[in-house]
Each structure stands twice: as C-alpha cells, then as structure tokens.
Amino acid sequence: MAMALSDSETMSSALSGSRRDLSRALTAIENGANFDFAAADPWTLGVTGPPGVGKSSLIGSLISKWADRGERVAVLAVDPSSPNSGGALLADRMRMQEADSADSVFVRSLATRNHPGGLASRISPMIDCLHACGWSRIVIETVGSGQSEIRIVAFADRVLLVDGPDRGDVIQAEKAGILELADIIAINKSDLPNSEQAADSVRTAMRLVNGSDTPVHLVSAHDGSGVDDLLEEIESCSFSVGRNRLRAREQLLSAWDSRLLDHPGLNEVLDSLETGSITLDEAVESLR
Numbered sequence: 001m002a003m004a005l006s007d008s009e010t011m012s013s014a015l016s017g018s019r020r021d022l023s024r025a026l027t028a029i030e031n032g033a034n035f036d037f038a039a040a041d042p043w044t045l046g047v048t049g050p051p052g053v054g055k056s057s058l059i060g061s062l063i064s065k066w067a068d069r070g071e072r073v074a075v076l077a078v079d080p081s082s083p084n085s086g087g088a089l090l091a092d093r094m095r096m097q098e099a100d101s102a103d104s105v106f107v108r109s110l111a112t113r114n115h116p117g118g119l120a121s122r123i124s125p126m127i128d129c130l131h132a133c134g135w136s137r138i139v140i141e142t143v144g145s146g147q148s149e150i151r152i153v154a155f156a157d158r159v160l161l162v163d164g165p166d167r168g169d170v171i172q173a174e175k176a177g178i179l180e181l182a183d184i185i186a187i188n189k190s191d192l193p194n195s196e197q198a199a200d201s202v203r204t205a206m207r208l209v210n211g212s213d214t215p216v217h218l219v220s221a222h223d224g225s226g227v228d229d230l231l232e233e234i235e236s237c238s239f240s241v242g243r244n245r246l247r248a249r250e251q252l253l254s255a256w257d258s259r260l261l262d263h264p265g266l267n268e269v270l271d272s273l274e275t276g277s278i279t280l281d282e283a284v285e286s287l288r
C-alpha cells in the first residue's frame with residue numbers, strides 16, 4: 001500500500017530545508033509513496049547523450065553559472081548499471097568545482113534496475129517534491145542508449161542532447177532515436193579536434209530528422225568555451241508543439257509499461273503464454 005508523504009514529519013522537515021529528510025522523502029517516493037503537493041510548474045531540463053561525452057562535466061559547468069545567479073540546482077542522475085557511480089562521480093566533480101556553492105546543489109543518483117515497473121512513473125513525483133523544497137533548476141541526467149532512458153528524459157520540459165567530437169558518438173545518438181526529442185544540442189569537447197565536423201554532421205542530421213534548425217552549440221566543459229551561450233539558449237528555450245506530443249507519447253508508453261509490469265496477474269499470464277494455453281491476444285485481454 002502506497003504511503004502518502006504529504007503530511008509526514010519527514011516531508012515537513014524536507015520542506016524546511018533538511019537535505020537528509022529530502023533524501024528520505026525521495027527514497028520513499030522511489031519506493032512508491034505518493035507525493036501530491038499541488039505545486040506550480042517545476043523547471044526541468046533533461047540531459048542525455050552517449051556514454052562519456054561529458055554530460056556530467058557540462059552539468060557541473062552549468063551549475064556554477066546557475067549558482068552565481070542564485071538558482072538552487074538539483075540533479076537526478078539516472079544510472080542504468082550501478083546504483084551509485086554516476087551520481088557519486090557527478091557529486092565529486094561538483095565538489096571539486098565549487099566547494100563554496102555546495103548549499104545550492106543537490107545530487108541524487110537513481111538506478112534503473114531498482115525499478116522493475118519502470119523508473120519513469122516515479123520521476124514526476126520526485127520532480128514535484130524537489131520543486132516544493134525550493135529547487136529552482138531540476139536536471140535529469142541519463143545516458144541516451146536505450147528506450148527506457150529516452151522515456152525518462154521525456155519527463156523534462158526541455159531536452160539537451162550532449163554529443164562528442166567522434167563520429168561514433170553522433171551515430172549512437174542517431175541510432176538511439178534521441179535526436180527527435182532534443183530542443184538543443186551541445187557538441188562537447190570542442191577543445192579536441194574534429195568537433196566542428198561533428199557539429200556539422202549533427203546539423204545535417206537534424207535537418208533530416210526534424211526538418212528544423214535545432215540549435216547546435218560547440219562547447220567545452222573543460223575550458224568553459226561556449227557554456228555561457230548554451231546557458232542562455234537553455235534559459236530561453238521554448239519547445240515546439242510537435243515535440244510536446246512526442247514527449248506525451250513517451251510518457252504514456254512508460255505509464256502503460258509500469259502498469260503492465262506491476263499487474264498482479266502478470267506471472268500467471270506469462271505461465272499460460274509459455275505453455276501455449278492462451279494466445280497473445282487473450283493475454284492482453286486478461287491484463288487490461
């Protein structure tokens with residue numbers, strides 16, 4: 001039975017600024033607790049892209065700039081493989097970069113494998129909870145390598161695709177189907193050779209995919225070049241109706257998935273399917 005968090009002591013302490021109780025509240029939500037604060041619209045950014053292109057480093061650079069402007073930034077780092085490494089790495093990087101802005105940064109890692117019913121159904125209440133606790137910029141980082149990661153990023157109101165200067169990175173992003181969801185593209189590691197060419201091939205691919213001029217920024221998380229412009233683009237980003245529909249579709253599919261995977265009759269139906277005693281259509285009917 002899902003517990004309601006709204007009236008709990010943990011939640012009121014999280015709302016008054018306790019980071020420890022915020023962590024507890026997020027864990028409770030992750031485990032199925034309801035969070036039904038009617039809050040104003042949270043500000044969310046999804047950051048995705050192939051492994052190792054510098055998503056976390058770039059988020060680190062954006063965080064310093066946001067912190068300078070007085071924003072409080074929360075990052076949900078979705079790690080498909082290990083429960084901690086992604087978030088821990090990101091946290092380390094941030095500690096290194098801005099020891100003095102620690103109060104304005106909150107990082108939480110989430111392991112997709114802890115969620116047989118899909119993490120996607122837990123993301124929105126987590127975002128609402130962070131927003132209610134005063135986090136004004138909420139970033140969701142996920143490796144863009146599979147369908148479930150793409151679905152998670154669809155829960156953000158704006159999506160930044162980070163790519164690298166290797167042609168291989170660009171192709172991976174195309175294959176995973178994340179180009180369509182991107183409002184803004186950053187080619188990171190512009191301090192390395194070939195980034196101009198990578199930016200050009202992404203621009204070409206975007207025109208083919210979206211028929212639109214999605215902005216492509218060359219940036220370097222290492223030397224900071226291009227990051228100011230990227231931040232301005234993110235802040236002024238207004239998303240297209242077409243992409244909203246795409247996002248709504250991904251959200252619907254993930255809600256559908258979780259409902260199916262959480263269905264109490266699932267195992268029984270799988271048994272019957274396995275032995276051939278029911279057809280696929282009958283299975284779908286009985287799980288409705």
Ligand SMILES: Nc1nc2c(ncn2[C@@H]2O[C@H](COP(=O)(O)OP(=O)(O)OP(=O)(O)O)[C@@H](O)[C@H]2O)c(=O)[nH]1
Nearest residue numbers: 050051052053054055056057143188189220221222
């Ligand atoms: N030369 C160069 N290296 C970079 C830059 N940004 C990140 N890196 C390096 O790229 C590697 C991966 O960086 P991360 O920020 O962990 O990349 P990521 O995309 O978050 O990686 P995953 O979350 O594991 O997919 C690290 O060794 C970084 O130091 C950059 O602008 N230039």
Ligand SMILES: [Mg+2]
Nearest residue numbers: 055056086141
């Ligand atoms: Mg990362």
